[in-house]
Each structure stands twice: as C-alpha cells, then as structure tokens.
Amino acid sequence: MTEITFPQDEGEPITVDLKHPGVAAFLAWLIPGAGHFYQGRKGKALLFFICIMGTFLFGLGLGRGRVVYASAKPGDYRWQYICQVQCGLVALPAAAQWLQTADGKDPFFVLCERYPGNYYDEDLQFKKITPENRDPQYSGPTLKDGFMAPPPGPVSLGNDPDVMSMWYFDYRHDYDMGLLFTVVAGLLNVLVIYDAAVGPAIITPLQKQLAQQ
Amino acid sequence: MFDTTIILAGIYLLGLSTAQIWYAVPLVVVISLVWGATRHERLTEIITHSVKSLLWVLTFMGIIFALIYVAGYFQ
Numbered sequence: 001m002t003e004i005t006f007p008q009d010e011g012e013p014i015t016v017d018l019k020h021p022g023v024a025a026f027l028a029w030l031i032p033g034a035g036h037f038y039q040g041r042k043g044k045a046l047l048f049f050i051c052i053m054g055t056f057l058f059g060l061g062l063g064r065g066r067v068v069y070a071s072a073k074p075g076d077y078r079w080q081y082i083c084q085v086q087c088g089l090v091a092l093p094a095a096a097q098w099l100q101t102a103d104g105k106d107p108f109f110v111l112c113e114r115y116p117g118n119y120y121d122e123d124l125q126f127k128k129i130t131p132e133n134r135d136p137q138y139s140g141p142t143l144k145d146g147f148m149a150p151p152p153g154p155v156s157l158g159n160d161p162d163v164m165s166m167w168y169f170d171y172r173h174d175y176d177m178g179l180l181f182t183v184v185a186g187l188l189n190v191l192v193i194y195d196a197a198v199g200p201a202i203i204t205p206l207q208k209q210l211a212q213q
Numbered sequence: 214m215f216d217t218t219i220i221l222a223g224i225y226l227l228g229l230s231t232a233q234i235w236y237a238v239p240l241v242v243v244i245s246l247v248w249g250a251t252r253h254e255r256l257t258e259i260i261t262h263s264v265k266s267l268l269w270v271l272t273f274m275g276i277i278f279a280l281i282y283v284a285g286y287f288q
Contacts, residue, residue: 006254014254044250047259051243058239177236184240188247195251202253 006202014202016041021197028196030088032189035196048192052185056087059181065111066167067178070098071150075157076164078150080179086186097149107146114143114163117153126153126166241270
C-alpha cells in the first residue's frame, strides 16, 4: 500500500491511497479509469472512462472501424498504433487482425469487399463491391476490409491508387479526424496511467514557494 | 450597428470550413478535463483548472484562426 499526502494552502491536506501502483497502472492501461476505480477514486475513474473511451470510440466510428490498425509493411509503418494502443483492451483487436492477416489470410469481421488492383475495369480497381457494381462474371479473389485490420493488398509508396487511398477517398476528412481522435485518446491515457501510478501532479505550497524564488 | 456587424461576421466565420472546425470542440473539452483531472484530486479544483485550460486553448485557436483568416486577404 502506498499513500501520499499533499499539504494545501488552506484546509485539510489531500491524501491519496495508490494501493499497489503497478497493478493500478496496468489496470489504467487495460481499461481507462479502471486503475482509479481499483484505488477507490471513483469520480476520476468515471471521468477518465467517459472522456477517453468516448473519444476513442467516436474516432473509431468516424473512421468506420479502419483508423485503428497495426502494420509494419514497407510504406505503411503504422506508428499511430503505438499511441492508440495506450487505450488498452479496446485497441487490441487490431493486433489480432495484424497477426491474422500477416500471411495473406482474410481478416476477422469483414466490413466490405473490393475489386483487386488487377481488375480489368480500371475505374473499379480497389472500389467497394456494391449491389449496383457487382460483376456476376467475376469469380477471382477480392480484397477484404476488416474491422481494425490493415488495408488489404499492396500499399503503394507513390501516388498510385491502393486500398488506403480509397479509404481517404471514401471517408474524406472523417478518416483524418477519426485518426486524430483515436491517437489523442491514447496519449491522454498515458497521463491517466501516470496519475494512477504516482498520483496527481498537485503543486504543493512548498513547490509554489520554490518556483517564486 | 457595430455589435450587429461583429455578430454577423462571427456567424460567417463559424460557417466557414464548416464541419472540420467543430471537431476541435469536443477534443479540446476532453483534453482540458483529463489535463485538469491529472493535476488535482478535488472536483471543484478539476473543474476550475479545466475551464481555465479550455478558455486558454480556445482563445489561442481563435487568435490563430483570425490571423490566418486576415492573412488570406493579402494573398
């Protein structure tokens, strides 16, 4: 058990019981707010859970389930996932999808199918297959978008079209905003993990005095 | 007269670039709340700190927005 006390200018000093800081930090990573709930700081737990999960899920929705994914393909090193995975459990399906699709298998939870890059009609290459544009003659392999899965097919390093560029075309600024929201949610949870591990960064009267000198 | 012009100009500015700018509002609110909550333990202090951070960030964004908007006239 670790207890810390912050003296105040006026009134009672603030005492925070961190219980087992390592356990609290792990829980805070796993589910935003869970570390604080474990420590009995239920108000802050609720605030963190609503703020961070709300931001993450809103971003994921804006990006239609495609903004959070893990990948280390040449040209698509997904550094953003390092930030997103700080939200813990909710970002872990992306790791499972990465493992699933690593050797070319179809992802879990397929969202839609697309015509491949070598489809004879250039206007339909990488486009979603819909009831309107479905080609009944075509029986070849298709590219499959998965929930939190990396873009199927090759990722071009230049300006050539690929599934990634089609995501930007389909969802426009929603895709960027979704990416931003999920990355920010992950970075905010780093602050929350820190708060669960070592307590709030309260400025004590002594620190104020030292800063003024 | 002057007040009405400012209000109309404000409405016009807010209508510009439409949806994208509004995404910043929930993001700034959430960042302010989490930032405030990691610096205090009591609810009143968290709220006070968050409101101050929120106003500071929105003012800063407003100034940058106005500067860029004015700079657009000198292209």
